Amino acid sequence: MNALRSAWRAIGAAIAFIVNGRVFKPAVFILCALPLVLVGYEFAQVLTGRNPDALGADPSKALLEELGEKGLTILLATLTVTPIRRLFNVNRIQRVRRMLGVWSFSYIAIHLSAYLVFDQACYSAATCDYHAIWQDVLKRPYIFMGTVGFVILLALAITSTQGWTRRLKKNWARLHSLVYVAALAGIIHFIWIQKSGVSRPLPWIIWLAVVLGIRLYYASRKRLAAPRSPVTA
Numbered sequence: 001m002n003a004l005r006s007a008w009r010a011i012g013a014a015i016a017f018i019v020n021g022r023v024f025k026p027a028v029f030i031l032c033a034l035p036l037v038l039v040g041y042e043f044a045q046v047l048t049g050r051n052p053d054a055l056g057a058d059p060s061k062a063l064l065e066e067l068g069e070k071g072l073t074i075l076l077a078t079l080t081v082t083p084i085r086r087l088f089n090v091n092r093i094q095r096v097r098r099m100l101g102v103w104s105f106s107y108i109a110i111h112l113s114a115y116l117v118f119d120q121a122c123y124s125a126a127t128c129d130y131h132a133i134w135q136d137v138l139k140r141p142y143i144f145m146g147t148v149g150f151v152i153l154l155a156l157a158i159t160s161t162q163g164w165t166r167r168l169k170k171n172w173a174r175l176h177s178l179v180y181v182a183a184l185a186g187i188i189h190f191i192w193i194q195k196s197g198v199s200r201p202l203p204w205i206i207w208l209a210v211v212l213g214i215r216l217y218y219a220s221r222k223r224l225a226a227p228r229s230p231v232t233a
Helices: 002-019 024-048 059-088 091-120 130-139 141-158 162-168 170-176 179-193 202-225
Strands: none
Touching: 002 059, 002 091, 024 059, 024 091, 059 091, 059 179, 059 202, 091 130, 091 141, 130 141, 141 170, 141 179, 162 170, 179 202
């Protein structure tokens, strides 16, 4: 038992060392930006004809999948920040939470844009068939679920500023707790788009389950620790 506690403290100390370093926040930024730079480079290779196979046999599909998966990964990383802070008492890790959220929204917004361009030929306002897009959202459940997740993230991105925090006050925290709903919608979108079971999205499913489990554990502890009102006759 003592060995386990020592190992836990060592892990906490290592995380604190990394998080408290000056390069931590810039490193997280670079790690978030790098996949977008790489997929952008590969897509440019396809467009220019320098390497038509850079994104495989179906470049538009590969681009959509890469952007969607990276957006979901960063979204779950955003949700993991608070559990790490609580488990290891590393408060400074919170400073990258908003940045991760913005990156996640950016990837998913580009993912949606790629769907509109490649699947719906929506190159501009004039070329968009909004009725056809809406019908596609209603007809295909996985697109509907992805749209639900995007709309939630859009609302959270708009209200992520200090000004909105002051305006919404206590309601700000309630609104931003919907990020868990957005993550769940994203995973359901991922599952429903598959044609070969859940083996591919399984790591993301487990990740979200663990994060939600930790959140529920601390929420139950908070309720149990809250003082109870005296019972009056």
